Amino acid sequence: MDTGPTITVYLGARPNTPKVWTLQQAVGKMRTPGAAWTYVHTGQHFDPRLGQGLCDELDLHVDRWLRCGDAASDAEQIGRLCALVERDLDEHPAEAVVVVGDVNSTVAAALVAARRGTPVIHLEAGLRSPDRTPEEANRRIVTACTDHHLATTAEAVDALHGEGIPGGSVHFVGNPMAECHLAHHDPDRDAATLNRLGLTPGTYVLATLHKPAALSHPKPVLDVLRDLAAHGLTPVLPLHPRAAGHLAENGLLDRSLSERVLPPQPYLAFGALLRNCAFVVTDSDGVQEEAAAAQVACLATVPGSAREVTRAVGSTHFADSWLHLPTRDILALAAGRPTRRPERWDSRVSDRIATALDGILPALPHRGVHPRAERLGSRTPRQPRESRESRELRQSRQSRARTRARSGR
Numbered sequence: 001m002d003t004g005p006t007i008t009v010y011l012g013a014r015p016n017t018p019k020v021w022t023l024q025q026a027v028g029k030m031r032t033p034g035a036a037w038t039y040v041h042t043g044q045h046f047d048p049r050l051g052q053g054l055c056d057e058l059d060l061h062v063d064r065w066l067r068c069g070d071a072a073s074d075a076e077q078i079g080r081l082c083a084l085v086e087r088d089l090d091e092h093p094a095e096a097v098v099v100v101g102d103v104n105s106t107v108a109a110a111l112v113a114a115r116r117g118t119p120v121i122h123l124e125a126g127l128r129s130p131d132r133t134p135e136e137a138n139r140r141i142v143t144a145c146t147d148h149h150l151a152t153t154a155e156a157v158d159a160l161h162g163e164g165i166p167g168g169s170v171h172f173v174g175n176p177m178a179e180c181h182l183a184h185h186d187p188d189r190d191a192a193t194l195n196r197l198g199l200t201p202g203t204y205v206l207a208t209l210h211k212p213a214a215l216s217h218p219k220p221v222l223d224v225l226r227d228l229a230a231h232g233l234t235p236v237l238p239l240h241p242r243a244a245g246h247l248a249e250n251g252l253l254d255r256s257l258s259e260r261v262l263p264p265q266p267y268l269a270f271g272a273l274l275r276n277c278a279f280v281v282t283d284s285d286g287v288q289e290e291a292a293a294a295q296v297a298c299l300a301t302v303p304g305s306a307r308e309v310t311r312a313v314g315s316t317h318f319a320d321s322w323l324h325l326p327t328r329d330i331l332a333l334a335a336g337r338p339t340r341r342p343e344r345w346d347s348r349v350s351d352r353i354a355t356a357l358d359g360i361l362p363a364l365p366h367r368g369v370h371p372r373a374e375r376l377g378s379r380t381p382r383q384p385r386e387s388r389e390s391r392e393l394r395q396s397r398q399s400r401a402r403t404r405a406r407s408g409r
Contacts, residue, residue, distance in 0.1 A: 004034025012105025
């Protein structure tokens with residue numbers, strides 16, 4: 001019986017999870033019948049609060065959990081992830097692989113699938129940054145491996161076309177993180193979260209720091225947070241324990257800041273903090289997106305990012321436009337909330353993803369070999385290599401069989 005293609009989705013880090021939530025809503029809306037969807041978590045974020053706990057909180061279905069574990073470097077982690085994904089696809093072949101975002105799990109799964117000749121679908125395709133960051137390297141590698149590009153912004157569509165990607169393989173679906181954020185807005189739950197943390201809406205600044213560049217030179221941003229505290233805006237800092245430990249060891253967290261350091265917050269609690277703060281200070285591209293979806297002013301601690309579209313709608317102010325200003329001017333800049341969201345950052349992203357997938361899936365090479373694999377002369381799935389001893393034994397048996405045939409026995 002023809003059961004349709006098997007599609008495997010790989011995720012592995014906190015930013016992937018809300019995007020896959022929207023993807024799962026899209027799969028439920030598709031008109032194309034018969035596809036078997038499988039969701040695999042690589043274990044890149046192995047902290048339960050960022051992995052299993054977040055998936056459970058969003059009621060995200062995961063079929064298999066891999067174990068990447070901790071790694072000393074990005075290179076080591078990507079190597080582990082490639083090996084895990086390759087083994088997983090050997091044991092569970094797929095007609096297509098879906099990857100999301102720009103984390104190390106994304107590039108590992110895309111690279112392994114492309115080298116096997118398995119078609120790759122990239123959700124959040126085409127984002128480009130002016131800086132040569134690790135995420136930017138990942139984005140460009142993934143684009144080179146991708147067959148079908150689901151883009152979040154019109155600028156991403158233009159970037160892909162400018163790089164020679166055929167128009168028919170690019171689909172402008174909008175931002176899946178925005179739909180997830182909007183779908184989980186519950187005013188009563190927000191009020192309960194703020195009450196639990198002893199916060200009043202509009203009286204605090206939400207601040208996150210996690211990137212190595214931000215943690216290596218955090219003093220200018222922390223000085224601004226201290227000045228804001230002196231002006232009556234309490235800094236609230238949900239920090240990874242590693243980041244908090246680094247700042248404390250270097251004497252950068254005085255009492256005005258350390259009293260409001262929180263552990264990493266669950267998805268719903270962080271959303272409540274974001275929607276009700278005076279404004280956000282962050283080095284995170286993902287938080288820039290969520291702030292734009294929530295229509296909250298965001299002061300980014302970087303000079304630019306792949307989410308430049310959030311500047312265009314008045315949500316994000318990058319460091320070159322605010323970090324040098326006096327506190328009163330920073331407060332004036334961040335006082336106004338954006339009046340609109342970027343185009344297609346709404347509650348219909350899953351509808352557009354479903355429409356794109358309805359066009360993509362029927363054209364997949366069904367139970368066959370992708371044209372790229374034929375050009376490379378590869379086999380799918382990969383066959384085990386025959387040992388020299390086995391080959392010599394097989395050849396000896398074949399020789400004896402031919403001799404018997406010639407002698408008529």
